Amino acid sequence: MSGPAHYLPAGLPIPVSEPDGLSAPYWAGLREGRLLVQRCDRCTSWQFGPEWICHHCHAFDLTWTEVEPAGRIFSWERVWHPSHAALKQHGPYVAVVVELPQAGSVRMVGNLLGDPQQTVVIGAEVEGVFEHHPEADPAFSLLQWRPR
């Protein structure tokens, strides 16, 4: 069911929160087109992926804080070999690690939208694009990136 609005074909694993709900605010935020990252009220450290405790000062229950979805490419890869049946006929795609300077330089992995054969430059500025999958069961949203 993957339309042109989706970078990769349907059928890849669908992200959901853990049974204990640790990442539920993150995934719910993406569905609303908002990027939420944990920030510690006590020591102001940013943290991603989420955890129940601040790794810096050991305060519990960090505050989910909205962050502008923008950053720069920290690393990348162009994937050719399909490691999943859904990718068998798809061809190459680009994954990136993006660091977010406005949120303590936490990093996130996503895809770099555009020509999969494009030249990718470490350090290049990128902006986030919310990719919604309302037809999936369960429905979910991803955060993708495009050159700025």
Place this chain on the structure above:
Amino acid sequence: MIGIGETEYYRHGASPDPEFKLALKAILAACEDAGLDPREIDGFASYSDDRSEASRLAAALGTHRLRSATMQWGGGGGGCCAAVANAAAAIVAGLADCVVVFRSLAQGQYGRFGQAAGIHTVSGERSYLMPYGVLAPPQRFAMRVQRYMHEHGVRQEALRAIALASYHHAQANPRAVMYGKPLDAGKYDASRWIAEPFHLYDCCMENDGAAALLLVSAERASDFRHKPVYLLGAAFGSGHRAAATAHNAPLYATASFDTVAPDLYRMAGVGPSDVGVVQAYENFTGGVVMALAEHGFFKPEEANDFLTFENLIAPSGRLPLNTSGGNLAECYMHGFELVLEAVRQVRETSTNQVRRNDIAMVIGGPMVTPASNLILGSEATL
């Protein structure tokens, strides 16, 4: 280290034997090599959640008693040296007298590492990766290597030299799955990309088989059939927040040995220049580059000059590497074939014997956590 044994090594899914039977065969082969009655084994050690469980093995072998059963917690193949460390620790602590360390894999029976199948939903670490096509080890590790190459100016030729050395050594090793299947620079360059910067030949195989190693206390080591090999040092773990999820490890472009390599040298009481031969786990060649640099064999900026085919081959390259063919070309026995090869080097029984063989290193599982490593030595090094 008094005995080593392995089954025949097979392509993944090609073993005629089930996994548990492979484990038994390797353990019996190690006992035969040592000249030890298998009933004397009183401890078992493994890693990566090996399915051949200690109590079942003890019952199947009819051991007199079971005194130690240790499973290294996490890190997959990065536990290949840690399992040996745990076995040795049990002996030194007086918990057991004779421990077998082993790994058994039948991927036809249980599925492959390199394919993500049958997963509908994911949570935790995998949820930040798999929906973006970062599914299996090649995609999980390529971005670390890419960043490392960017930070230090490492060229593709350095990765290629590691692959060429493994394949070269496999051509003299009849056990090797790639025996009779040589690789040259042209074939490497022309091979398909798996995930840039990894060509096909930068990636380990997947195989079926089993391998085993027997340990007793140093005082008893010379009572057995072969020249004894001693464990001079072992270490495992990783540095500060190496497991931070979604690629958030503070030291990202690393093989995870920033703290583990100094621990190893400290315990062994030797330094990099004392090491004559290295077996370094190749999940991917790029991880070997990082691991060797973190063990002090060269600075990252020197990788292009150090990592040449000539420097990496037996008998007398500057640092002979993966002298059985390793994970790339002997067998992906999840790194345990590397431990056995290090024993052979110290015994002087390798099919690619090196000249400087008194001190041999094994490095397990670059880029994972916990990673692990070992230094073995001959009697002369004690």
